[in-house]
Amino acid sequence: MGNRSRSKRYEINEALEGASLPKIGAYDVSLPTVKDPHGYLAMYLEDKNAKSCVSLHDKPPPLPPPRQFKPSLVQTRSWIDDEDKHWLDRSLSVIDAKAVRACVSDHQRINSELVALHAKVAAAHEALAREQVQRKELLAAIAGAEALAPVCHDRRATHETQLRVLENAIASTAADSRKQRAQVAAAKVALEAVQQRLHSGRTAVAEEAAIRDAVQHEHATREAVSASVAAAMQRMEVEALRRDAALREIQTQCDDEAKRLAHLKREAKASATRCQSVAQFVSQCTREYAERGFALPPIER
Known part of the structure; x- marks a missing residue:
């Protein structure tokens, strides 16, 4: 006892x-009774x-020692x-x-x-840790989007280069077409001259046969030129359609990436606001905790 x-x-x-x-x-505990x-x-x-x-x-009163x-x-x-x-x-x-x-x-x-x-401080620390993790994820997503932006710009530059190549090809094809049209016009003029010569020299059978062969040759040449012109026009139309589709695809990708980047920036701004409010709450709790004279536990990160 x-x-x-x-x-x-x-x-x-x-x-x-x-x-x-x-x-x-x-x-002694047992005091004497009076x-x-x-x-x-x-x-x-x-x-x-x-x-x-x-x-x-x-x-x-004596000063209290620091208690844990x-x-x-x-x-x-x-x-x-x-x-x-x-x-x-x-x-x-x-x-x-x-x-x-x-x-x-x-x-x-x-x-x-x-x-x-302590429960409030622990809850605030957990909320702050979650906000920090979410902020890191958002920053990683923004970094990924910013990393994809140069790739999209490179693709756009590549498509623009291809477009310029197609335009140059179309211009060269148009020049060839104009040259072929000039040749067709010249052939037509030659055909008219041949027809005039044929009209003036019907008496000569051999000359008429030669002239007929020349006319058939010129006609075949004109048909070949017409076929090549039609094929060139068809190729121009196909290239124009392909160019329009490529431009639409590039514009759609650029718009999607811009929307995604704007959304990520808004989420990062909202996360920063929430982190700031949580940090203010933690600082307020820390200040109240210090005013009461207690030592804060180390913050776990």
Whole structure:
């Protein structure tokens, strides 16, 4: 029983290091009862109680040492149990017992507030971590989009180069067509001349046959030229359709990438706003936590 009382006194002295109360002495729990209210013992006890009360209220409270929060102790067991309270009631005077009870109630209330504040800080840290992860993902997506932008510009430059090549081919084909038309016109003029010569020299059969062969040859040449002109025109139409389709595809890709980049920028801006609000809330909690005189736990990243 004596060892248990000493261990209890040691635990209470350790708990009251930051309070404004003197430590519990090593006097015996079982105080002698005063039967004679006018004896020397009664006068001594009364004077002792008066001196302890005066020293309790006159002396300034000592500065509390820095304490570290241990949530496991608060969650598993109470700071002081009923047996300790009864022991304090038997050991201390009335004023000391009231002061200790007030200190115990304040300690329990501060512990509950501290647990709630730690829960808020942990929730804020988790929200901040989620926002940071989301911000990193958005930044990675923006970086990917910005990395794809040069590829799209390269594709557009390639398509523009192909378009210029097609335009040059179309121009050369048009020049060939104009040349062939000029040849056709010249052939037509030659045909008219041949017809005039045929009209003037119908009497000569051999000359007429030669002229007929020349006319047939010129006609075959004209048909070949017409066929080549038609094929060139068809190729020009096909190339023009292919060019229009390529331009539409490039414009669609550019519009999609621009929309995606704008959407990613809006999401990044909203994420930055949320991170700023969460950081302000964490700083406010930290400031309130520091005003209460407690040390913050390290932030886990």
